Amino acid sequence: MKHAGKVVIVTGAAQGLGLASAERFHADGASVVLVDLKAERVREHAERLGDRAVWLEADLSACTADMAARVVAKAAEAFGGVDVLVNNAGVIHLDDFVDFPEEAFDWVQRVNLKAPFLLGQAAARAMIRQGRGGSIINMSSINAILAIPNSVAYAVSKGGIKQLTAVMAVGLIPHNIRVNAIGPGTILTDMVKSSVMASETQRQTILSRTPSGRCGEPSEIASVASFLASDDASYIVGQTIYPDGGRLLLDYTVAVKD
Secondary structure, eight states, X not given: OTTTTOEEEEESTTSHHHHXXXXXXXXXXXXXXXXXXXXXXXXXXXXXXXXXXXXXEOOGGGOOHHHHHHHHHXXXXXXXXXXXXXXXXXXXXXXXXXXXXXXXXXXXXXXXXXXXXXXXXXXXXXXXXXXXXXXXXXXXXXXXXXOOTTOHXXXXXXXXHHHHHHHHHHHHGGGTEEEEEEOOOSBOOHHHHTTTTXXXXXXXXXXXXXXXSSOBOHHHHHHHHHHHTSXXXXXXXXXXXXXXXXXXXXXXOXXXXX
16 A cells, blocks of 8 residues: 555546556555546546545646646545646547648647646646645657657657656656656557557567567556655656567567467
């Protein structure tokens, strides 16, 4: 119960990495606020978790400073404050670069980059008022470093998250607020299954570049989030941790087992 007594906000908590993170923090003793656009699904998950879990509907593609403040206020109203923010919500659009729609580019940036900036501000202000420090964890990606030509908006947003994390970290560490990021490799979420892993050819391509020979599970990313928010990570500041099965280390392809 290493997070007993803490209050954790998780965005994009209706499924995938967000849900796994909310479940892990709850299992580790924290009270959790599950935030997502999919109200019915996120409500069901909060009710399933039971005690120490509440939910909030929010469309982060339209995130404003007021919306971010309302998310943080929900945590204060339900549990008395906020100690950890997991900026997980993310979207992707795939298209060739020359055909990539402007509106899709803007949509991805609003959800993946602008919302974490505004939520990070709101959470940091609350943490400073509380005077007990805190932790902010942003969800980046190996695509902050690796270029995939048909996911320009996603890659740009995740590269932005990597640098946003660094800037937030140096600005907030004087207040004992640690900011770090997680840059997952290919994790078997619903979004990944319906996009980059949508065909057998794509699956083979991804696994041929993954030394571990498999994709990751959402629970494996949730464990990193729990670690980064814990006292065990007290000297980790401004870093992006890459749980990727060895993907970033590889400069050649490997045989894929059927």
